[in-house]
Amino acid sequence: MRHITARWLAALGVSATLAFGTAVPAFAGAVPLDTSARSFSGAYLAGRVAETDNDLESAVAYYKRALQFDPSNVEMKQSLLVALIAAGSFEEALPYAEELKAVPEIERFSRVALAIDAFRKNDYAGAEQWLKLTLESDLDRLLAGLMTAWARSGAGDHEGAQLVVDGLSGPAWYDIFVAYHKALLAERAGNREAATAAYDAVLGNTGAAGGAPETYLRAVEAYAGYLARQGDSKGALGVLDQSEEMFTGRLQIAALRKKIEAGEEIAPLIGSAMDGASEVALDLGSALNRGGGESFVRLYLRMALALRPDSDAALLQLASVSEAMNRPEEAIELYRRIPDSSPVKEVAELQLGLNLADMDRHEEAVKHLEAVLDLNPDDTRGYLALGGVYGSQENYRAAADIYERAVARLAEPKQSDWNLFYQRGIAYERLKEWAKAEPNFRKALELAPNQPQVMNYLGYSWVDMNMNLDEGLEMIRKAVDLRPSDGYIVDSLGWAYYRLARYEDAVRELERAVALMPNDPVLNDHLGDAYWRVGRKLEATFQWSHARDMKPDAKVLAEVEKKLKEGLPDEKLPAVADDPTPAVTAPDTQVPLPDGDRTELPAEERTASNMTTHRVLPGQSLWSIAAQVLGDGNRYREILDLNPELRGEPGRLLPGQFLRLPQH
16 A cells, blocks of 8 residues: 555546646756856856756757857757746746847747737737747647737737638638637627537537547637627536536536626636737647646646636646656746636645645645635535545544544535545555544445545455455455556556465456556565565566665665665465456467458357457547446456457456457
């Protein structure tokens, strides 16, 4: 269970579109580096290293130092321009943008930055001129095109603005952005028919909503507000209802619904051409914010804020990017900038408290979160956040007390309250009060029967305590089936096998867990233990060394160092659970199905075996296939039994694979 404790904060959800981050170290900029490099190459290389480490303050300082050695170096000016924009120093970036305006390779930032400055000065003709780029990717063409349309709108040329948007053709992913801004531009021009048609096009494009959910939901807010201003409150609420069939828990939608129902005046989401240009950068930055591209995303979000400094949407997105880049101080500053009137202000305050805890400012974090709770004592998110801070300190008694306070305020627990019981169960389990912990886990599963985190924790706890072995192992397997790409849950299955002395099975699952999360020291430590037990001692030593070098917490580090010196002691084998899965000796290859259409077996074979086949779609699991096709997710074990190529493990499922299915 060691790896579960380390992820206490990561388990706390605050909304459907925003989750609390895991604990991270203070960002590098908290301790300024010595930037007095003595050569151009030294300053340049130090700047690149600082930028790679997301320490923009030091990167800017080093690049400026490099320019002192070579003031005309164009490449260095480009690096400095990008770093300044990313750091939010937009005014300071403008002189470099002016110098680089004719360099094609950097136009996407230099000329766009100058266009943004022109928007701020209401110089719409100048903005349109700056947005003419020599080199354009699909993304650059879309951004420049939409911003050009807003420049024309700002100049009063509404017909010209629509012509620009109508002329934007490109990949299919253009559609949602083009339709959304076409609706906004038509609304600003007073063209109700065109605005309604464009808004309807966005809402009808549910497929694109999955690729750009933030833009889709912004369009929902804009459309509902537009209808409400036309006096069509019923239609406005219907738009919100439609969106909540796909996306639930969005605070902005809930706040807008409340205003519409109360008959309050709804301000337009976009009030000016400058707001519209900001929205373009926000939409594209949000769509790109899928993990791994944070350096690029923050450039667009910083551009959005340069045009609209109080944009709660841009501030919230950028703060989450800062968290992902291990910059909690920057995240705190951004959260503080979110206006008090914003519906996401309370979430921002909770995130602010968690970032304080991430920086080991625990007393300050507790004080801050208690103040947030005092303002809204019925908001369970505050209790989850505060309990998470105590949990990260291993103060489980205080955490349990916080969750007790939260549960006491529940009139009738709802499905969305499962996490309170889950977290309270964890606190009591860590306090070794299993008689209190287990009922909480069971209550969480009663509220959310297929919640993989709860199944993982409860199942593993049973296996770890050598009780309910069959049910515990089956519960973990089901959690893996639901989350086959979650390295932590796969690790739990592997570690459960290890605890049951099924070491070969443990190696298989732990190898998969490490492949999913190669940089976690605990997972690598577990794999080392499993390798040792199957006689692969050299590989075990390598994994332990790897875990040690990842700088785990003190307890794990001490255990790893002891194993590197002494290995693992001999031990008696624990009792093994009766495993319903038969041993499979088939080779690790997929069993081919008949040639041809391959959507189902030949009729005679299907009749003889009472089964058909199913092609696995992206995102499907054995549980979802069983629920959808067979009408009962619990029948996924039957599918496993019919497909020996899976070797009894749901995690081996791959998109495009053909599965034999039992009779419906």
